[in-house]
Amino acid sequence: MSQSPIKTIEISRLHIPFTQSIKVAIGEVMGTENIIVKITTGSGIVGWGEASPCCPYITGDTADTNYQTAQQLAKLIIGKAAVAIEARMAEINGFIVGEPSIRSAFDMALYDIAAKAANMPLYRFLGGERREIRTDLTIGWQETVEQTVAQAQAILDAGFDAIKMKTGRPGLCDVPHVKAVRELAGPDIAIKIDSNQGWDYPTAIANINAMKHLNLDYSEQPLKVWDYEGLARLRDKVNLPICADESVFTDKDALKLIKQGACDYLNIKLGKAGGIHMGLKINAIAEANGSKCMIGCFGESRLGLSAAAHLAMARPNITFLDLDSAYHFKSDPVIGGVTYDEKVGGLLHLPDTPGHGAEIDEIVLQETIKI
């Protein structure tokens, strides 16, 4: 039964607006144009995957290119064994080097099928056991410090213990925002900053020095995506861990960053890595170097976040979680899967149903194509 071949693949569009747009140094996201992949095997096991190509300036793909590419990828793997994930992903990765968001959706659906075939929740299929996992919540760029503080207050009121702040503004303009949030939050709340490549080297030095008494966890992607050497120089110069995000897509990137001493932490996002199979490799490389990982997201619904949460639960080296995209959704199209605790802000609950446990209410899906 578990060797049952892939029988059909359905590709659909999912549009959900956010309650508030998220503005960062390199773009703004108002809502999400995601692609949903539903793979059904001959024995009737269904696997669900989601692509969220909302940031083409990071991943180089869009909902339109994902939608087209998905149809080609479907034809490539139909009729073949779903549970042979490494083989299927080698075919998919060999077909196209770009389009990581949609490659991730296929990977996620295949892992969903494999875990269901094994009758295990995905984290257990990946060799993990239940542990507490908790996400931060992100504050995007606000016009004024007062607006930033209001957002931080709402996050604290919701009971979160970690705040991620989008930085990367010109000059030292970030400093009063971060300082005000630390003063509001007190000493016990974790604060991380993410500049999304917005600083150059001297600006990064000046900002991190100006924030050195604010007890931050780390500085994420302070410099441009390609500037590994700058990251390494910065890391030598400041007393704050450096986390690579846009600079790391694959295991090869992770290895190069580590060899160059360019970062302390690596941010895995399934939509950059092309899925769980690559996320596991990045984490293994980080772990071998004694480096922690974080796991982040783009604009996934609780479907894509469920896959990421299972990976995080299965690998304790994935220490920092930023899986907050669905927190901003105007409506929730997902049945099952990961949920946010209603009292303890950021605490994530994963069901023990087989697979990643999430599926989409198909009534909201649009332009479905069946291969």
Ligand SMILES: [Mg+2]
């Ligand atoms: Mg980031």
